[in-house]
Amino acid sequence: MSAVSVQRVAVGFSLKTVAKAMSSAAGTSSSEHCPSGTPETHPGYPQRLQRLSTVPGSCPSRVNDLLLLRPADQGQDGSRDAHVAFFHGDIQNFQEEMALQTEGAQWLSWSLEQVALTLGRRFPDRHIWVVRASRMYLHKFSCYQNFVESNLFGAPEHSPYSPDFGALHHLRALLSHGMKRANLNNPLPPPGGADPIPPGFTLSVVGFSKGCVVLNQMVYELAGARADPQMSPFVNRISDIYWLDGGHPGGSETWVTDKQVLMELAASGVEIHAHVTPYEVRDPMRAWVGREHGHFVKTLEELGASLNQKLHFEDEPASIENHFRIIQEF
Numbered sequence: 001m002s003a004v005s006v007q008r009v010a011v012g013f014s015l016k017t018v019a020k021a022m023s024s025a026a027g028t029s030s031s032e033h034c035p036s037g038t039p040e041t042h043p044g045y046p047q048r049l050q051r052l053s054t055v056p057g058s059c060p061s062r063v064n065d066l067l068l069l070r071p072a073d074q075g076q077d078g079s080r081d082a083h084v085a086f087f088h089g090d091i092q093n094f095q096e097e098m099a100l101q102t103e104g105a106q107w108l109s110w111s112l113e114q115v116a117l118t119l120g121r122r123f124p125d126r127h128i129w130v131v132r133a134s135r136m137y138l139h140k141f142s143c144y145q146n147f148v149e150s151n152l153f154g155a156p157e158h159s160p161y162s163p164d165f166g167a168l169h170h171l172r173a174l175l176s177h178g179m180k181r182a183n184l185n186n187p188l189p190p191p192g193g194a195d196p197i198p199p200g201f202t203l204s205v206v207g208f209s210k211g212c213v214v215l216n217q218m219v220y221e222l223a224g225a226r227a228d229p230q231m232s233p234f235v236n237r238i239s240d241i242y243w244l245d246g247g248h249p250g251g252s253e254t255w256v257t258d259k260q261v262l263m264e265l266a267a268s269g270v271e272i273h274a275h276v277t278p279y280e281v282r283d284p285m286r287a288w289v290g291r292e293h294g295h296f297v298k299t300l301e302e303l304g305a306s307l308n309q310k311l312h313f314e315d316e317p318a319s320i321e322n323h324f325r326i327i328q329e330f
Contacts, residue, residue, distance in 0.1 A: 048069055048070040048071075048072065048120075049067065049068070049069050049113065049116060049117070050067070050068045050069075050070075050182060051065065051066070051067055051068075051094075052065065052066040052067075052068060052178055052181050052182060053065050055174055055177050055178050055181060056173065056174075056177055057146055057169075057170040057171075057173040057174045057177070058146075058164075058165055058166075058169040058170040058173045058191075062134070062146040062170060063134065063146075064131050064132055064133075064134050064146060064174055065094075065132040066129055066130065066131060066132070066174065066178050067112055067113065067116050067128075067129070067130040067132070068127060068128070068129055068130075068178065068182050069116040069117065069119070069120045069127070069128040069130075070127055071120075071124060071125050071126055071127060072120075072124060073124075073125065080125060080126070080127070081185075081186055081198055081200035081201045081202070082123075082125060082126040082127070082200075082201075082202045082203075082204075083126055083127045083128075083129060083175065083201070083202065083203050083204070084119060084123050084126050084127070084128050084129065084203070084204045084205075084206060085129045085131060085171060085175070085203065085204075085205050085206070086115065086116075086119055086128065086129065086130045086131065086206045086207075086208070086211070087131055087133075087144065087205075087206070087207045087208065087210075087211025087212070087214045087215070088112060088115065088130065088131075088132070088133070088142060088208055088209075088210075088211050089142060089208050089209030089210040089211055089247075090140055090141050090142050090154070090209065090210050091103060091104055091107055091110075091140055092107070092110055092111065092112060092115065092142070093111065093112060093132070093136060093139075094111065094112055094113065094132070095108055095111035095112070095113050095114070097139070098111050101139045101140075103139075103140060104139065104140075107324070109324075110324045110327070112130050112132060115130060115208075115327060116128050116130045118327055118328055119206070119327075122330075123204070126204070127184070129174075129175065129178065131171075131174065131214075133154070133210075133211075134146045137152050137153060137154070141153045141154050141210075141249070142154050142210045142211070144156075144210075144211070144213055144214050146170050147166075147167040147170050147171070147213075147214045147217055148166075148167055148213055148214065148216075148217035150213070151250075153248075153249045154210055154213065154248060154249065155213075155248050155249050155250030156213040156216065156217065156248065156250065156253065158216060158217055158220045158253060159217075159220065160220055160221065160223070160224055161220075161221040161222075161223065161224020161225050161228070162221075162224075163224075163228060163230070163231075166217065166221050166225075167214050167217040167218045167221060168218055168221050168225050168231060168234070168235060169191055169231070171205075171214075171218075172188065172190075172191050172231075172234050173190055173191060175188050175203075176188040176189060176190045176191075177190075186198040186200070186201070188201060188234075191230060191231065191234075192230055196233065197233045197234060197237060201237050202237055202239050203237055203238050203239065204238070204239055204240040204241070204242065205218070205238060205240070205241050205242070206241075206242040206244065207241075207242065207243055207244060207246065208244040208245065208326070208327055209244070209245055209246065209247050209248075209280075209323065210247065210248050212243050212244070212246030212247070212248075212254075213246075213248055215241055215243060215246075216246075216253070216255070216256050218241070219241075219256050219261055219262075219264075219265050220256070220258075220261055222235070222261070222264045222265060222268055223261070223264045226264070226268065235268075238268075238270055239270065239271060240270065240271040240272075240273060241270055241271070241272055241273065242273040242275065242330060243255075243272075243273065243274045243275065243276075244275050244326050244327060244330055245275065245276050245277050245279065245280045245323055245326050246276075246280065246289075246293075247280045247286075247289060251288065252288060252292070253292075254280075254288070254289045254292050254293070255289070255292035255293050255295070255296040256296060257292055257295045257296060257299070259299055262296070262299050262300055262303060262305075263303055265300070265305065266300055266303035266304060266305035269306070270306070271306050271308070272300060272305055272306060272307045272308070273307075273308045273309070273330070274293070274296065274297060274307065274308070274309040274310075275309070275310050275312060275326055275329075275330040276293055276309075276310075276311055276312070276326075277311070277312050277313050277318070277322050277323055277325075277326055278311070278313065278314060278316070278317070278318035278322075279318045279319060279320060279322060279323040280293075280323065281293050281294075281311070282318055283318065297309050310330075312325075312326055312329050312330075313325070
């Protein structure tokens, strides 16, 4: 989410529970400073929830921390191969780190762990991958620099597909290394390898608030990626993309409005989901967000895209609480 005036929200678990889950009192929020190695386990975590620290992506220096929630029913042979990748907004972090920050402690019910569990209920038969931003400026502003060029506050500068770098390359490599680290069956092969994509592999991508900048970058890359024989097999397995109340601190490009780019998205066959609340699309101080969202929806409808869109909580006052609640309601 964009910069907010933080208010008190009901917390779904006690600070005592959070304290049990704390692995350290380190104040850093940057994944580059987290220890690497085997998957971490934390007291208070469900058995199916694993933290994977400093997982490399498109190159060894580009790393992100991941949370993996395995499906409760992994199939008779443990080979369920449907996956969801989630990109969070500002303030959201691991629960022990949020508990150390004055603002973050008030939003613990939306920690990355709690979001993983929420998504597990929404997608019970899939592996849930929560991707932590590589930098949290001032412990608040999520920056997805490994996926898209961004300023300190995480406002993006989008670019077309590159055969060597970009959001799709980084996500595929993260998932490949993460699956191997977690010892999943049929891991996704790395980009450029000789091994094919596992036949049952499917991926849905979900972005919330600031996390939608990664989704937008993927859309800008679609044309080039679909034309690249090394990347197209992976891209063709993306079944759904969910935008949840996208927002960032820049003054434009909160939603993709380039018609040529949206034509590629419409032609891809991906199921497109656009869920918003008045917090983002009816804010008079950021009127361009609503205009861009309207343009995004109208253009895709005209292009015949497979689009599902909804304005949630439309009869309620715009609030940060409802902004977060869209994670439960979409």
